[in-house]
Amino acid sequence: MLRKLIKHEFKSVNRLMIPLHLGLIAITIIGRFYIQLALKQYPVLTGDNVWLNLANMSLMLFYIVALMAVGLTSMIYLSILRPRKNLFTDEGYLMHTLPVSAHAHIWSKLIVAAIWLTIDTALIILSVFTMFVNPDFIREIFTALPDLLSSFRETFGISMGTAIAVYIPLFILSTLASLLVIDMSIAIGHSFNSHKVLSSVGVYVGATVLRNLLGTILQTLAGVVTSGDTAGISLGTFIFYYSNLSTTVFWLGCAMAALMAAITMGVAYPLTYYFMTRKLNLE
Amino acid sequence: MNELLTCVDLTKQYGSKTALDSINLIIPRGRIIGLLGPNGSGKTTLIKLINGLLSPTFGHLYINGMEPGPETKKVVSYLPERTYFNSWMKVTDILNFFCDFYADFSRVRAEDMLQHLGIDPKARLSAMSKGTKEKVQLIMVMSRDADLYCLDEPIGGVDPAARDYILQTIISNYNEHASVLISTHLISDIENVLDDVIFIQNGHIRLHASVDAIREQEGKSVDALFREVFRC
Numbered sequence A: 001m002l003r004k005l006i007k008h009e010f011k012s013v014n015r016l017m018i019p020l021h022l023g024l025i026a027i028t029i030i031g032r033f034y035i036q037l038a039l040k041q042y043p044v045l046t047g048d049n050v051w052l053n054l055a056n057m058s059l060m061l062f063y064i065v066a067l068m069a070v071g072l073t074s075m076i077y078l079s080i081l082r083p084r085k086n087l088f089t090d091e092g093y094l095m096h097t098l099p100v101s102a103h104a105h106i107w108s109k110l111i112v113a114a115i116w117l118t119i120d121t122a123l124i125i126l127s128v129f130t131m132f133v134n135p136d137f138i139r140e141i142f143t144a145l146p147d148l149l150s151s152f153r154e155t156f157g158i159s160m161g162t163a164i165a166v167y168i169p170l171f172i173l174s175t176l177a178s179l180l181v182i183d184m185s186i187a188i189g190h191s192f193n194s195h196k197v198l199s200s201v202g203v204y205v206g207a208t209v210l211r212n213l214l215g216t217i218l219q220t221l222a223g224v225v226t227s228g229d230t231a232g233i234s235l236g237t238f239i240f241y242y243s244n245l246s247t248t249v250f251w252l253g254c255a256m257a258a259l260m261a262a263i264t265m266g267v268a269y270p271l272t273y274y275f276m277t278r279k280l281n282l283e
Numbered sequence B: 001m002n003e004l005l006t007c008v009d010l011t012k013q014y015g016s017k018t019a020l021d022s023i024n025l026i027i028p029r030g031r032i033i034g035l036l037g038p039n040g041s042g043k044t045t046l047i048k049l050i051n052g053l054l055s056p057t058f059g060h061l062y063i064n065g066m067e068p069g070p071e072t073k074k075v076v077s078y079l080p081e082r083t084y085f086n087s088w089m090k091v092t093d094i095l096n097f098f099c100d101f102y103a104d105f106s107r108v109r110a111e112d113m114l115q116h117l118g119i120d121p122k123a124r125l126s127a128m129s130k131g132t133k134e135k136v137q138l139i140m141v142m143s144r145d146a147d148l149y150c151l152d153e154p155i156g157g158v159d160p161a162a163r164d165y166i167l168q169t170i171i172s173n174y175n176e177h178a179s180v181l182i183s184t185h186l187i188s189d190i191e192n193v194l195d196d197v198i199f200i201q202n203g204h205i206r207l208h209a210s211v212d213a214i215r216e217q218e219g220k221s222v223d224a225l226f227r228e229v230f231r232c
Helices: A002-041 A050-088 A102-132 A135-156 A160-189 A196-226 A235-240 A245-277 B043-050 B091-101 B107-116 B130-142 B160-173 B187-193 B211-218 B222-229
Strands: B003-014 B017-028 B032-036 B058-063 B076-079 B148-152 B179-183 B196-201 B204-210
Touching: A002 A050, A002 A102, A002 B091, A050 A102, A050 A160, A102 A160, A102 A245, A135 A160, A135 A245, A160 A196, A160 A245, A196 A245, B003 B043, B003 B179, B017 B043, B017 B058, B017 B179, B017 B204, B032 B043, B032 B187, B032 B222, B043 B058, B043 B076, B043 B148, B043 B179, B076 B130, B091 B107, B091 B130, B107 B130, B130 B148, B130 B160, B160 B187, B187 B222, B196 B211, B196 B222, B204 B211, B211 B222
Parallel strands: B032 B179, B032 B196, B076 B148, B148 B179
Antiparallel strands: B003 B017, B003 B058, B196 B204
């Protein structure tokens, strides 16, 4: 059933996400053509004329705003609007009477949102890269690549490949945790008899304050470890004492992020499930 | 097991307001039951509880001996009093959706009913009138081979001609293993198809009897009795 839910979730979500990202691709192609071809072919466009410069700046501003709009729209739609509308408004009368578990509902929303947010992030990065990259830039990158890799290793004590391999699952885990906090807030807020949206916002604010507090505690613990104070009594100090400090910072940062995401999911998931089953209140 | 739905001390409160107050009810198989009562009497709350859209404050509710959950949703077909489909959907999208999720859904039966009511399967819901949307929704719900059909105001928004067809559909679709629970204000329209009636008022069941018994004992129609019991 989860597979079927994901299939129909994609079908619904794609109606907005595909045109939105096709628009992003179109803007990128037009922008790339303008910057890399038009401005180079016709240097007069970048001359001293104040109006032309103003026009170029406006176009750049438009591009930045468009990028932000695509990112924000995707985030707000996938994390807030879609789950709320589909599960807690009129559509919820259909979704909650399907013979599927609340687990399947939660995961289908999480998986589809995480996939689209990953695509969204990748496309935005790719768009910026496509917009400004040129043969000279690529040549320079390839020339500087060995130095870049070695300096990365010197700074963090691990290879860039390892860092990317660790960062991607961490990004996905953190995205899932953030989405779950929103799902939990919506589920709790909509269990109230009135002021459901306001209650959801209130729960979200409360959850964010708690998460920040937890983050601060974890960072403080990490600070004890990385301060080099070997007299520190934390377990982390003991584990990382003999390792390279920069490597310690990297791994400790990753461990803290993973721990933060795991704690968040460990609390948010059961609460979301509980409120979607035992406290569902579709009025 | 002849008992299809059992409510034991079923209570639902919204804050300080009690919508259902310790309801005890048994609905057997093979009956068409009218759930009748004035506005705000608790009809929709009871139907939502059966479908797991609300959780009881106290008490229990069992369908085939199970509390509402994915297993009971396999055998309960629910028509809410509102449109729950996305307006961008075409009728074929809805048919595909129901085929995917309900093992008991008969696509042939649904297509046959759509054709009978002159509804184009390729049409989008956004292009349909409110009444036509209601017909589509009812067709989907009645095209399942469910054990219990819960119909909340199924005929309120459709014209009298379609109303007759829909009632005929309800009668012809259900079997001795299934029951149909219909909540409506249009008592005179459905009176002839009902086996039993439940009168509900202020969250309490005032009467649960067969239509034949009412006619014999009271000497009046269900509609007349309803007007008498719930006179304002």
